[in-house]
Amino acid sequence: xxxxxxxxxxxxxxxxxxxxxxxxxxxxxxxxxxxxxxxxxxxxxxxxxxxxxxxxxxxxxxxxxxxxxxxxxxxxxxxxxxxxxxxxxxxxxxxxxxxxxxxxxxxxxxxxxx
Amino acid sequence: xxxxxxxxxxxxxxxxxxxxxxxxxxxxxxxxxxxxxxxxxxxxxxxxxxxxxxxxxxxxxxxxxxxxxxxxxxxxxxxxxxxxxxxxxxxxxxxxxxxxxxxxxxxxxxxxxxx
Numbered sequence: 001x002x003x004x005x006x007x008x009x010x011x012x013x014x015x016x017x018x019x020x021x022x023x024x025x026x027x028x029x030x031x032x033x034x035x036x037x038x039x040x041x042x043x044x045x046x047x048x049x050x051x052x053x054x055x056x057x058x059x060x061x062x063x064x065x066x067x068x069x070x071x072x073x074x075x076x077x078x079x080x081x082x083x084x085x086x087x088x089x090x091x092x093x094x095x096x097x098x099x100x101x102x103x104x105x106x107x108x109x110x111x112x113x114x
Numbered sequence: 115x116x117x118x119x120x121x122x123x124x125x126x127x128x129x130x131x132x133x134x135x136x137x138x139x140x141x142x143x144x145x146x147x148x149x150x151x152x153x154x155x156x157x158x159x160x161x162x163x164x165x166x167x168x169x170x171x172x173x174x175x176x177x178x179x180x181x182x183x184x185x186x187x188x189x190x191x192x193x194x195x196x197x198x199x200x201x202x203x204x205x206x207x208x209x210x211x212x213x214x215x216x217x218x219x220x221x222x223x224x225x226x227x228x229x
Contacts, residue, residue, distance in 0.1 A: 034217065
């Protein structure tokens with residue numbers, strides 16, 4: 001069956017360091033992968049989309065890699081700040097009758113310590 | 115644009131009562147999604163619409179759940195009768211598919227508590 005795995009344990013990191021979050025998947029052949037951020041009491045907010053033919057994507061302090069052989073995406077936040085503390089979700093499309101239906105991972109909670 | 119609007123933000127009801135959750139998507143978006151989020155199961159897709167037409171309702175847990183989208187600017191998710199296990203945060207999201215860009219814009223959610 002299709003599965004998306006994110007580290008369910010919280011990741012604690014010192015301010016200024018690089019945070020790296022992992023998203024592994026099985027039995028998917030995604031054309032793209034998305035990363036979202038969710039703050040407590042709020043809905044997820046889209047951050048980045050990376051396509052299957054892209055190995056790396058950057059946006060400001062964020063970097064995403066996508067390895068379709070390893071079936072893994074890594075999400076990096078460089079020079080992390082306490083404001084980066086949130087839960088980060090990866091999402092993959094599940095083709096459904098030609099429409100795009102996305103499945104979310106359970107997310108990894110990041111805590112950046114000042 | 116004000117973003118996706120959901121109401122109410124919080125709902126507390128007794129078991130057996132009917133609950134209606136409301137969503138106004140971002141103007142011009144042609145997809146609308148209803149999700150449920152719990153600690154145990156994470157974010158689960160319940161149903162989604164394209165141009166007001168339900169495309170996939172395979173995530174709707176039971177017949178007690180129903181969703182409608184009478185027009186492009188309004189959707190409802192109804193639970194009748196509600197049960198304590200329906201307690202969760204319900205999110206509505208919308209998206210616009212342009213050249214295979216599929217980012218979803220989420221509303222603030224409705225926190226439902228069924229006692």
